[in-house]
Amino acid sequence: MPEFMNDLFSAGKHSRYFNHTRSYGLFSRVRTIAWILAILQTAWILVDWLLLPEDVSSTIAYGRILASLSCLALGIWFSHPYRLEISLIRLLLLVLVLTIFQTWSNFILIGHGLESEVLAGYAFFPFMIITMLAIFPLTILEVTGFAVFVILVELVTQLWTGKFGVVAGLNDLWLLAVLGCIAGWASVNQLSMLLVLYRQATRDPLTGLANRRQVMDQLDGDIKDARELNQPLSVLLFDLDKFKSFNDNHGHAAGDLVLKQFARILKDNAKRKVDLAGRFGGEEFLMVLPGMNEADAVQVADAVRQGCHNTRVKVPTGEEVSFSTSIGIAVLHDKDEDRTRLLQRADEALYAAKDGGRDRYVVAPKSERTE
Incomplete structure (x- = not known):
């Protein structure tokens, strides 16, 4: 059991052969989500056009197009699918693209006197990002790092907008923390199942060595x-x-x-x-x-x-x-x-x-x- 918990806590104990398997799983899921987000970001320009003033919607449209192109680039980045560090960088870039767009769009909306909470497709961004982590087989250290990053970005945003300390802001931080725990549990559970299946498929049952x-x-x-x-x-x-x-x-x-x-x-x-x-x-x-x-x-x-x-x-x-x-x-x-x-x-x-x-x-x- 302690050895298994070490495997879930950090990738340092994983063999490079298991890391190849996990890396390809991360690679394929990041690619799929990147393609979906590239389409949704572009399609949401029409929603912005219906809900936002023309000058604001036009400005944000450029940001959405840039975010879509970034997601598209991640979707067509096929090199080194079996290198774990590269797959984790892919996931980090996906999170950064979404986080940067969210922060930049909030800056534009607040600059024009608009609240992202009353507009479709903006306030839910940090919740979407942190919930998305549940899709990936990550170690405890990895998922904690991603979740803390998203929460810190939300905290800085609240401090910048003056929302920190009010009930709505505290509710958002609390909800992000709860979702982070749930997403982390789901993500680590995926890693656990992947480890079990991998060992069943690749290990000799008597000696525990590779078959x-x-x-x-x-x-x-x-x-x-x-x-x-x-x-x-x-x-x-x-x-x-x-x-x-x-x-x-x-x-x-x-x-x-x-x-x-x-x-x-x-x-x-x-x-x-x-x-x-x-x-x-x-x-x-x-x-x-x-x-x-x-x-x-x-x-x-x-x-x-x-x-x-x-x-x-x-x-x-x-x-x-x-x-x-x-x-x-x-x-x-x-x-x-x-x-x-x-x-x-x-x-x-x-x-x-x-x-x-x-x-x-x-x-x-x-x-x-x-x-």
Whole structure:
């Protein structure tokens, strides 16, 4: 539970793979809302023309057109949909566009002796902005930041217009605070559901590591990034030594305990956010280490092997047992090498480690390209 609450409080604990998923969700929702607002802002010019004096409606029309164009630009901004920081900037820009238009239109209306409260489409702006946050899967820190910003803008506006301290102004601030709490709850609840669904779809239920499908998908992306950024990439393939015999002697319940303990060792050694440890199938595991060269990958492999030596598992019979692992290491040297060939080399190195006596690692030779 504490770990889950940390995930809801801040994105600092999220893996980059989950952040990719959340980033695309934010990106698609900001884009949809931006398109809708671009249409509504333009259509509202007709309402202003019916309700406002001609000189005021003409002035505000320019602001609405500029806001519509800004929303349109956000709607057609398709780059980097999987980068979380860019998606959050998109949302911030959307909030800023609406806030700036609201503040500027209030300035125009008050300058002409008009009250925004009696005009359609103006007084509700801060409430619309803060309620809109409920649509997005945000952490507690993120939604709090957005909500506080909107409330502070309303507070400054009230101080500027002399509305602060009167009943109507206090009611608006109170309502914004209540809506902020409701929107925040809904937004964090969305993040919670997204986390649960993501983990169900991508994690091995026994060990909690990434499942085979997740590892394969992310390995494809990491290989692509390694090529584009000209960075190394290492893959470690693990096999628990004589695990079938262990299950036959101690039972599958004991085997599950060993698998869970080995998963903890892998987690402890996948120290960077970009590192991914997963269950490849049965007693085989895989670790993907983007940006890591052969020497560093060997250190990780040896740390995992030593971690097994230092661990004993108490099985249901009360007996404490030990276990070891064989490891195949493959480093992406050939930028044209695909996932299949990279894993094949890691598998060949793993079998060489097992044939060499187990409880060791072997580094695969560089890939030989065939013409």
